[in-house]
Amino acid sequence: MEVHFRQKTENCEQAVELAGRHKSPAIKWSRYACMMGLLGSAMLAGATPNSGVGGGRASLSLMPIPASITRQAGVFPVSSSLTVQFATTHDAVLQEATQRALKRLEAETGLELSRKMDGVSGTFLIDVTHSAEAVQSLDEDESYTLQVNPIGIRLQAPTDLGALHGLQTLLQLVQVTPSGPSIPAVTIHDQPRFRWRGLMIDCGRHFEPLPVILRTLDGMEAVKMNVLHWHLTEDQGFRVESMRFPKLQEMGSDGQYYTQAQIREVVAYAHARGIRVVPEFDMPGHTTSWFVGYSDLASGPGPYAVQRRFGVHDPAIDPTRESTYKFLDRFIGEMADLFPDAYMHIGGDESNGKQWLANPRIRVFMHDHGIQNAAGLQVYFNQRLLKILTKYHKHMVGWDEILTPGLPKDIVVQSWRGVASLAQGAKEGYQGILSAPYYLDGMHSAETHYLADPIPDNTDLTQEQQALILGGEVCMWGEQIAPWTIDSRIWPRAAAIAERFWSPSTVRDVPDMYRRLDKMTLRLDALGLQQISGPQRLRRELAGTEAPWRLNLLLNAVEPVSFGERYTLQHTDQLTPLYGLVDAATPDPPLRHEFAEAVQRVLAQGGDSTEDRERLLHWLEEWRASDPELGLWMQQIPQLAPYSVEAHNLATLGVIGTESLSYLQGPLQAPPEWAQRALAQLQMIEQHKSLVRFVMIDSIRRMVLAAAEKGGQKK
């Protein structure tokens, strides 16, 4: 069957109208694009948020939102007669990606589609100009155009990369309706805002087995992230097999490392999903594990043991001996072969210089070379290291600390210090990646991460300088994560950040982001990610039952405290068991934004506040009624007993919330002393030292304040 595509000019009106309903800045672009007849071009900027499209049509739930999207009338019905046709020859990457997409489509629809790639004719035409590069580059074109009409689908892209992204968009477009699965008629022109959309995983502090890495890559592909920054070495573990220096992994990893075959598998798996793998070998600090097998590399006397505690430790590579560079040359050479990407991350962070300054020989060296201080010595080290990287055709990436005079402009600075540090680098002509606002272990909400922009609206960078900001990286540090919790720490929040990196900067509608994030969570779940199933399993084990509904009542309303708070309260080290209630809690649970949005609408007396009021009451009453049974039950289980006070706090929150609602919407006025007591109770609950914190305190406080205000008081 042939597929026909028409350029429907009448749809321009519709696109404008839809965009207009949402008062999006993109309306300007939409009108402009229509007028200029640019719809067929992939060179478009701007966005048309696709949320809440009215007129009897269901909302789309794409994440990230494409650069441009225009909906037309009708749908393409997905049936078992769907067949794929490639317009030109296609390589194995595209073949496999298409096959995988068909398999996902099978899973979503139950239809048998996996053998529908005859390549001769089809209702789904894939038209890619260039095959995948053997090694994916930073500059590869990732754009694509996706057109769906009632009789066919057409995916066009200049490269495989664009096609991979387009396939993901297509999968997200599928709607399950009573009349069967279908894809709404739509024209999408899409391309990323940033070229570097990364996720860093720290496998040094806690090892993550291969399946974790592979499924993480599946998740990254789904949200169009394109760099896995793999933090492979730490004081607590050396996680990559070296054939040249086998004692690195043999003595520095507790037997937990990736073999070279596994590394190759990860690199190939990533490549097949449009993802580059940038390894990090953190130097000169964070290197204790290297020294267990090779103490001569260190700046202080051995012997060394794998470090169990976290933090900044003194051991550092000795930058003053030629043997160090001989070692590094051979090591980097080996790793350069193993990791084909053009970039290699050398860390460079948190080197405290203590071991250097304590070593008389090193102090002599510094004196002889006119090096003033430890920072200067690190500059010297970096310059030597840079030569080695250059020899092996690698660009250097490092944390903020490497940004020192004398390094060439082709290095990339990854900023853990923040947007200002990043901008400073750009002003000095350095390429940069923003990470500071995307630290997942801070346990911030998806909203907080989402609104942080690598190039904020108020930037004072010139266009040229802005072009130096390559993008951003989500960071998943490893101190407090285990294979069974890592997914719940990364996802779904990373999906929201991925949208920040991909979509136009104007895409910032938080409630709509959460609406789509909920769908994305289920899509990631279906891919095999464990952000739902991991915590659920832990809850079953903690509660000792297949249906841990009691525990869920509490855990759905709390989240883990930040890395720092947990560290302070629990003094975690590498061997601390990660099976507690805090591990079974998830950051930014849906209840937070659902509760907050309901409160907001109730307080605004919106049209549907009755429904919201009932929803709030349902939660609040359930919490209130759980006392004292929940706490008593928790006291029976040693692992839960220390948290049983939280059960009582949950009930108190239920009481305060219900009372607020009565005052807000009933005939009685809130007495002043009630509000004072309620606020004091909220504060006490908030300040209670615990590994978890309630996610609806702010919202309940808002209710109390509103009730008090209605009662005629001033706060």
Next chain:
Amino acid sequence: MEVHFRQKTENCEQAVELAGRHKSPAIKWSRYACMMGLLGSAMLAGATPNSGVGGGRASLSLMPIPASITRQAGVFPVSSSLTVQFATTHDAVLQEATQRALKRLEAETGLELSRKMDGVSGTFLIDVTHSAEAVQSLDEDESYTLQVNPIGIRLQAPTDLGALHGLQTLLQLVQVTPSGPSIPAVTIHDQPRFRWRGLMIDCGRHFEPLPVILRTLDGMEAVKMNVLHWHLTEDQGFRVESMRFPKLQEMGSDGQYYTQAQIREVVAYAHARGIRVVPEFDMPGHTTSWFVGYSDLASGPGPYAVQRRFGVHDPAIDPTRESTYKFLDRFIGEMADLFPDAYMHIGGDESNGKQWLANPRIRVFMHDHGIQNAAGLQVYFNQRLLKILTKYHKHMVGWDEILTPGLPKDIVVQSWRGVASLAQGAKEGYQGILSAPYYLDGMHSAETHYLADPIPDNTDLTQEQQALILGGEVCMWGEQIAPWTIDSRIWPRAAAIAERFWSPSTVRDVPDMYRRLDKMTLRLDALGLQQISGPQRLRRELAGTEAPWRLNLLLNAVEPVSFGERYTLQHTDQLTPLYGLVDAATPDPPLRHEFAEAVQRVLAQGGDSTEDRERLLHWLEEWRASDPELGLWMQQIPQLAPYSVEAHNLATLGVIGTESLSYLQGPLQAPPEWAQRALAQLQMIEQHKSLVRFVMIDSIRRMVLAAAEKGGQKK
């Protein structure tokens, strides 16, 4: 700290008393053992079921139940001061197994224990006489003695294997109590009833990725199974990498096969868990996938393609050409190195001979060699194959069909035909393994499998012949399983069968088995098995929500129909998507036995029938009240819509059940026409063609009949 163990003779009385309460045949043994002072010996037979032990002590939930167990007063409190001491030098297998056990203990208790192996002194003494054999043998001693008293734990075993089993028992003994985790004081002497306790997984028809195999081995270790029978080649796929004949996997597997590195990983992983890996290369039939790359091996002309349909196909290896044996010699030689076990399975089943008889050259060969028929030719083939296996020091295992005159007595026959066929083999002097009653794809209940015995009570085999029955194998055939459903098909039912293979034949208390199986399900879940999480994930995807409670209402009350019924109704082949409602259903769901037991007690008017009655009413009312919402909701989702009639049937079952209960326990008598109509409705629901079937129809029918009888009717 030193650990002291005393032989407490006063506990014999207690052991006898406890056994006596449960009227177990083991009472005889217990008394005898005490009188003879045999408690220190590992040479004991018989069992003391450990269920429902009274006197204020919690029940134990061991699975499989040990050969002998005696409880004493007190508990050993598990605290972070627990330390492990090895009595003698210990090898890496034991070291790692102990470390893993400590990690599990950490997960269960939240205590930090993983570094508590100082080897010098400890509260947990491990005393093993012999290290693990490099290649685990069928005849290795698997016995162990485990003694726990309030101040320490002592695990003694002649070999690592016994110690591995003892560690699993110890983990199952841990009780979480309000005063903390503890292990009840106990003396256990344990050893398996059968030496061959296998699980066969068919990875030919559907490939199972490496993590599935690894977690399955974890599950097997937990229930003391000791043979992974790995069915690696089929018409539908050749799943093992051959370096010598790479076209086998390259052309015969759709790219889905295990590399040799992965095979080695599996073998090592299994060995570390006391599990042998017996590979199966099914010949001469079931070999289509071999011929895709090597059509010269076949008895008919090529070309061949990977077979998508299931069943018995004609292609078979040509047994008449010398080139066949040259090929097989090289292939078996390669595989013999890869799989170190002393046994190799050559399949031999379902060779229909059609291709042989259709080939004039083969017919000439048969005539020349005086071979009468296809069966005779298979005997010839097996004899040639046997020589090759013998050359590489492998014993031959095969399905029933290989049991033909002329094969030596050291072969092992695996019986898919049943206990009679197995016994016949034994009478002829052949060793055998029973599989027929343990086919998981029959979707029988755990109870059904559990009560099937490799050597039934009424056996007419002599003791010598009985000794030829090596044990049994659970079979997980691959036609209708996928990586996301296989766990739910294997577990927890395989755990009940594992008990059949391990525990004394007198252990047959079904309700107690189910009580312990529920605990075992959670333990397996905590290990990472996915019999709970897999179906849950599929249900989320089918329902499109994180909390698929509507779907659960139905799915908790049904199970998949048998392989054969599904095959007939759905005509599944290798490419049929396995994401449907039937895949999200689980065989023998807990509701079946819970409902059945409650009905039984209510009908018997037992002491706690009020509680049971309320429980039944809770279920029944929920089903009844779900109509019509559940069905209407299902009709909105294309994948669920075909099953929406089941929603109505569920409600009907709720109505019939509630009515039965009213008649049974209320003042009204059931009118005769009511019972007739109810039974007819039950029959209609039962006969409705569907991929799932309700699991409580029998119980509800029992209620109807009882109600009718009470009403004075005869059935």
